[in-house]
Amino acid sequence: MRIGELARLTAVSERSLRYYEEQGLLASTRTPGGHREYPPASVDRVIRIQELFAAGLNSATIAELLPCMRDVDGGPGENATPWLEQELVAQRDKLDRAIGDLERSRQVLDEVIKAATGR
Structure with a gap:
């Protein structure tokens, strides 16, 4: 085609x-x-x-x-190969770490908003 x-x-x-x-x-x-x-x-x-x-x-x-x-x-x-699974799991673990970092950033921002606005 x-x-x-x-x-x-x-x-x-x-x-x-x-x-x-x-x-x-x-x-x-x-x-x-x-x-x-x-x-x-x-x-x-x-x-x-x-x-x-x-x-x-x-x-x-x-x-x-x-x-x-x-x-x-x-x-x-x-x-x-088993290598494929290891590589895909490593990529997923990398995403999990990034998600955790973003969740911590959101929590800090929520705290800043609360401190700034009283809400």
């Missing part, structure tokens, strides 16, 4: 799809006319990439993790 169809099927812009290729997250071949051609599995790959971005991971981390991940349809990734 061409880039426009992949963009339509995944609701991801063509610009983002080109970025994913530049970062090594997505692969295409070229037609003799120079157009990008994507295999059908690219739809699932783009969905997985979007999920990982939504989880707060950056493209370099995603590039490391993708080869080890199960496919979106639940089939095992060819290179699935």
